[in-house]
Amino acid sequence: MNITNLLCELDIQGVKLWQENGQLKIRGPQSVLTSAITEQLRIHKEQIINLLLQYDNRGLTAEIKPLIPAIQDRYKPFPLT
Numbered sequence: 365m366n367i368t369n370l371l372c373e374l375d376i377q378g379v380k381l382w383q384e385n386g387q388l389k390i391r392g393p394q395s396v397l398t399s400a401i402t403e404q405l406r407i408h409k410e411q412i413i414n415l416l417l418q419y420d421n422r423g424l425t426a427e428i429k430p431l432i433p434a435i436q437d438r439y440k441p442f443p444l445t
Contacts, residue, residue, distance in 0.1 A: 367408050367412065370404055370408065371412070374392065374401070377392065378396065379392030379396055379397065382416060383412075383413045383416040388405070388409050388412055
C-alpha cells in the first residue's frame with residue numbers, strides 16, 4: 365500500500381496523524397489501529413513526518429481570501445446549483 369492511500373484510508377476511518385517535535389502522533393479508534401496498520405505506519409514513519417512538515421510549512425491559511433459581502437447584490441437572483 366502506498367503512503368497516500370494509507371493516509372486517505374486512515375482519514376476516512378477517523379484516524380488523525382500529526383507531527384510534534386519531529387515525532388509522529390496518532391489518535392484513532394483501536395479497532396482501526398490494527399497491528400498491520402501500525403506496522404505500515406512504522407515502516408513509513410519518516411515519509412509521513414516529512415509530508416506533515418511540508419503541509420505545516422506551506423502556510424495554507426495565508427492562501428484563504430476573506431469573504432467580503434456584496435451588499436449591493438443581495439437581492440439579485442443566483443443559481444442554486
